[in-house]
Amino acid sequence: MQSKQKVIVLGWDAADWKVIFPLIEQGKMPNMKIFLEKGVHGKIKTLDPPLSPMLWTSIATGVRADKHGISGFIEPTPDGERLRPVTSTSRRVKAIWNILNQEGYKSNVVAWWPTNPVEPINGVMVSNLFQIASKSIEEPWISPPESVHPKEMEETLEKFRVHPHEITLSMALPFIPNLNTDKELRKEQRTLSILKTLANAATVHAISTYLHEETTWDFMAIYHDAIDHFSHIAMRYHPPKRPEIEQKEFDDYHLVVEAAYRFHDLMLGRILELMDEQTTLLIVSDHGFHSDHQRPLYIPREPSGPAVEHSPNGIFAMAGPGIKKGGVEVSGASILDITPTLLHYLNLPIGEDMEGKVLHACFEETKNTQLIPSWESVDGDSGMHDKNRQENPWDAIEALQQLVEMGYIDAPDDDKLLEVEKSKRENLYYLSRNMINGGRIVEALKILEKIFKESKIIRYGQRLAFTYLALRHYQKARDLLEELKELHLKQKKEKLQKSDDPFGSNDMEEPMYLQYLEGLILLAINRPRLALPILESVQKKNPANFHVAFNIAQIHNQRKNYASAEQQFICALAIDEGNGKAHHGLGVSFLRRNLIDQAIEEFLLAISNDFYLPNAHYHLGESLMKKEQYDDAAYAFEVAIRLSPGLTKAHKWLHEIYTKWAPNETLALKTLNFLKHNIQGEITICTSIDGVNIEEMFKWFKLLEIPSEYDSKSIDDAKKLASDTSWLKTKRNEMIYIPCHCLSLLPVDLNYKLIVLEEDSAQVIEALKKIHKRDFKEKEFPLELLNKSKNDQDKIDTWIASQATLPVLILHSESVKTDAEEQSEILKNFINFD
Amino acid sequence: MKIKKDQEKIYTATPQGSLGLLALGHIGLIKWREAIENSKSTKKNPKNAK
Numbered sequence: 001m002q003s004k005q006k007v008i009v010l011g012w013d014a015a016d017w018k019v020i021f022p023l024i025e026q027g028k029m030p031n032m033k034i035f036l037e038k039g040v041h042g043k044i045k046t047l048d049p050p051l052s053p054m055l056w057t058s059i060a061t062g063v064r065a066d067k068h069g070i071s072g073f074i075e076p077t078p079d080g081e082r083l084r085p086v087t088s089t090s091r092r093v094k095a096i097w098n099i100l101n102q103e104g105y106k107s108n109v110v111a112w113w114p115t116n117p118v119e120p121i122n123g124v125m126v127s128n129l130f131q132i133a134s135k136s137i138e139e140p141w142i143s144p145p146e147s148v149h150p151k152e153m154e155e156t157l158e159k160f161r162v163h164p165h166e167i168t169l170s171m172a173l174p175f176i177p178n179l180n181t182d183k184e185l186r187k188e189q190r191t192l193s194i195l196k197t198l199a200n201a202a203t204v205h206a207i208s209t210y211l212h213e214e215t216t217w218d219f220m221a222i223y224h225d226a227i228d229h230f231s232h233i234a235m236r237y238h239p240p241k242r243p244e245i246e247q248k249e250f251d252d253y254h255l256v257v258e259a260a261y262r263f264h265d266l267m268l269g270r271i272l273e274l275m276d277e278q279t280t281l282l283i284v285s286d287h288g289f290h291s292d293h294q295r296p297l298y299i300p301r302e303p304s305g306p307a308v309e310h311s312p313n314g315i316f317a318m319a320g321p322g323i324k325k326g327g328v329e330v331s332g333a334s335i336l337d338i339t340p341t342l343l344h345y346l347n348l349p350i351g352e353d354m355e356g357k358v359l360h361a362c363f364e365e366t367k368n369t370q371l372i373p374s375w376e377s378v379d380g381d382s383g384m385h386d387k388n389r390q391e392n393p394w395d396a397i398e399a400l401q402q403l404v405e406m407g408y409i410d411a412p413d414d415d416k417l418l419e420v421e422k423s424k425r426e427n428l429y430y431l432s433r434n435m436i437n438g439g440r441i442v443e444a445l446k447i448l449e450k451i452f453k454e455s456k457i458i459r460y461g462q463r464l465a466f467t468y469l470a471l472r473h474y475q476k477a478r479d480l481l482e483e484l485k486e487l488h489l490k491q492k493k494e495k496l497q498k499s500d501d502p503f504g505s506n507d508m509e510e511p512m513y514l515q516y517l518e519g520l521i522l523l524a525i526n527r528p529r530l531a532l533p534i535l536e537s538v539q540k541k542n543p544a545n546f547h548v549a550f551n552i553a554q555i556h557n558q559r560k561n562y563a564s565a566e567q568q569f570i571c572a573l574a575i576d577e578g579n580g581k582a583h584h585g586l587g588v589s590f591l592r593r594n595l596i597d598q599a600i601e602e603f604l605l606a607i608s609n610d611f612y613l614p615n616a617h618y619h620l621g622e623s624l625m626k627k628e629q630y631d632d633a634a635y636a637f638e639v640a641i642r643l644s645p646g647l648t649k650a651h652k653w654l655h656e657i658y659t660k661w662a663p664n665e666t667l668a669l670k671t672l673n674f675l676k677h678n679i680q681g682e683i684t685i686c687t688s689i690d691g692v693n694i695e696e697m698f699k700w701f702k703l704l705e706i707p708s709e710y711d712s713k714s715i716d717d718a719k720k721l722a723s724d725t726s727w728l729k730t731k732r733n734e735m736i737y738i739p740c741h742c743l744s745l746l747p748v749d750l751n752y753k754l755i756v757l758e759e760d761s762a763q764v765i766e767a768l769k770k771i772h773k774r775d776f777k778e779k780e781f782p783l784e785l786l787n788k789s790k791n792d793q794d795k796i797d798t799w800i801a802s803q804a805t806l807p808v809l810i811l812h813s814e815s816v817k818t819d820a821e822e823q824s825e826i827l828k829n830f831i832n833f834d
Numbered sequence: 835m836k837i838k839k840d841q842e843k844i845y846t847a848t849p850q851g852s853l854g855l856l857a858l859g860h861i862g863l864i865k866w867r868e869a870i871e872n873s874k875s876t877k878k879n880p881k882n883a884k
Contacts, residue, residue, distance in 0.1 A: 159863075160860050160863055162856070162863065168850050168851045169850070170850040170851055170852050171851055171852060171853055171856060174853055198856075202856040202863070205856070205857070205859050206856075206859045206860040206862070206863045207860070208859065209858070209859025209860050209861065210859065210860040212859075213860075259853075262853075263853050263856075263857065266853060266854060266857030267857045267859075269857065270857050270858055270859055
């Protein structure tokens with residue numbers, strides 16, 4: 001029988017290449033250097049929110065939190081009276097060691113988050129609570145219940161626990177050299193935390209080496225939280241010194257992070273020493289940690305606030321039989337890819353319900369990915385907890401509440417219940433963020449609406465407003481912004497921000513301040529001139545925020561201020577150098593100034609960082625046309641079309657290439673046929689809620705010489721859309737008006753651009769009063785008409801949200817009056833008729 | 835727990851310990867704790883010095 005491929009997964013929480021590479025260059029991580037040269041490595045994208053229990057479970061399962069069930073750090077105890085660290089029984093899906101268990105593999109799992117209570121796998125599992133010493137060294141160190149499987153292994157492993165009080169001066173000096181001379185420093189909380197973290201890491205490592213040498217295994221998963229902990233304690237003191245850091249503190253703690261990484265390098269050296277040539281090692285972190293100018297200036301006072309120090313890019317590196325050698329860099333990895341990649345490597349199928357992909361670029365040989373619908377429906381001993389031990393602890397609370405109501409048990413006191421309730425909402429908030437991150441925006445919206453309604457916590461409201469924006473529910477976003485502003489003022493008055501309750505904290509999540517939200521809403525509804533100063537003011541407060549710089553750059557590109565756009569895109573790329581969209585934007589700013597070589601370079605960088613950007617391929621094609629490299633241009637347009645089949649302009653370019661520049665009759669005919677049959681064309685439509693002065697707007701369009709049509713016949717045609725859509729196809733280079741209630745009648749075989757005409761609500765209501773011949777008494781609130789406007793707006797929002805791709809432009813009558821020149825330019829760019 | 839013969843030869847430990855010793859994992863811990871015990875018994879009775 002062929003022996004199984006042995007694999008070790010070594011988790012280093014928060015490890016970051018930005019710290020590792022300089023240390024390698026200085027010769028301070030020699031083992032990492034050797035390891036990288038043997039295999040492949042790359043950045044790995046984290047998920048949002050970057051919270052460790054959620055992320056490490058995603059690494060081990062290949063799915064996000066709404067599927068695996070671990071959404072935060074804490075959960076309620078079964079009696080509902082207290083909160084406890086999240087447990088393994090809350091995980092709803094199989095981890096990789098459960099899948100391997102079914103396939104006859106023997107696994108050792110050490111300290112993975114969360115694995116308490118330990119699962120009865122074929123092998124050894126030591127939980128993430130085992131290494132923590134909660135009492136002084138004089139008192140007996142009793143292991144938490146169910147922290148070692150099999151139980152008989154517990155006594156042996158207890159011998160390898162290191163108590164923080166055992167850490168000697170010799171061990172601590174590499175972290176804090178001044179400990180030698182400054183005895184006061186030894187009592188410092190930060191010093192004690194460093195010793196504790198070091199002791200925990202030593203325990204995890206000692207248990208791992210013991211299991212490595214003394215047990216039979218096929219798979220090992222070892223998790224170290226030390227780099228994350230050391231970084232939270234002391235990254236602010238890591239060189240270069242920042243002005244706000246006191247010299248004494250810098251002198252005392254500036255070596256902590258470096259020592260932490262060097263210690264991990266030493267531990268890695270030992271693992272490499274113990275490994276044979278046939279074993280594969282994969283090192284992974286769940287997120288990175290800002291170590292440079294991006295280090296935040298303050299930590300928000302809210303649950304999980306320290307996560308602002310986390311950066312979106314972690315590390316992964318892999319070496320072993322069948323893995324490419326020579327330090328090959330692999331891009332595009334996500335933490336969701338680890339489990340699918342390992343299963344593929346071990347010749348096992350991937351669950352179609354997994355959300356990650358196989359990182360084929362890691363392997364010397366390409367083999368087809370085997371798929372099964374789901375590992376969850378594959379029978380066999382997975383070593384998971386018994387089904388009736390698995391539970392959603394928050395559901396358990398609901399059940400408990402029912403028992404209280406029925407009088408079977410006493411209710412926990414109000415404060416405790418309130419605390420549990422707040423934590424539940426916070427976990428739902430994390431879950432919604434994780435869903436948004438995974439593109440499940442509509443589901444996230446429901447959660448956010450619920451928790452914001454219940455709590456009126458501004459953070460939740462902000463996220464909700466961003467979700468409305470993402471779904472293009474502009475009116476809802478605007479209304480919510482007003483509510484949040486009022487709430488903010490009210491809370492300020494009540495001085496709630498001084499409260500000790502972190503759940504109600506008034507601190508804003510970066511970059512989620514209301515001002516930023518306001519800027520984005522203005523941008524979305526096409527008021528760039530108003531949005532720009534607001535976003536610039538946000539940028540002053542938060543110069544290291546990628547999104548703010550990126551948004552400002554986009555405004556400059558939109559307004560054809562290409563030099564300013566270039567500056568801001570460079571600023572954004574200084575923060576996140578691997579951002580494909582920013583490289584694309586920078587490329588456009590070059591292309592429009594005819595700096596073709598620079599543009600091509602940026603588009604190629606955009607594509608290498610994020611292949612799935614159809615416009616980057618399209619603009620690359622456009623640039624290559626200018627260089628008269630027709631074959632390459634054709635290839636770029638073909639790829640753009642593969643990614644976005646409705647990209648009409650790309651089809652047109654291709655037709656031109658195949659007919660004029662690189663004649664190819666077959667392909668020219670193919671493109672022509674495609675244009676004729678597949679793309680029925682693009683129609684530019686205008687819509688509005690009732691009461692907006694459309695005639696005025698269409699007069700303005702005529703003045704601008706934009707072909708447009710608005711009369712009683714066009715309105716009648718629109719109303720007949722349900723039975724006849726043929727007339728639409730004759731309106732390809734013309735702007736037509738479709739009343740909002742007819743939008744849903746538009747056929748699906750056409751591409752659309754939408755212009756939403758808007759007016760101030762007071763004017764709309766006045767117009768509606770006239771249309772509906774309604775007189776209202778002075779000061780009487782026209783509720784009925786307002787509701788009608790709201791319903792109309794909902795119709796527009798719903799239709800927009802139902803379209804896969806739909807460029808939308810908001811034209812406000814006030815903007816047209818006050819800034820006709822800017823608005824006309826934006827309008828012409830948007831419609832871009834032939 | 836026995837230390838394998840070849841490892842016995844390679845690693846030496848002092849009661850002060852070191853990060854290098856911790857990085858050796860369980861073997862390092864065993865050696866370090868032995869060194870501590872040895873040092874304690876040497877202090878009590880110098881004849882026990884190894």
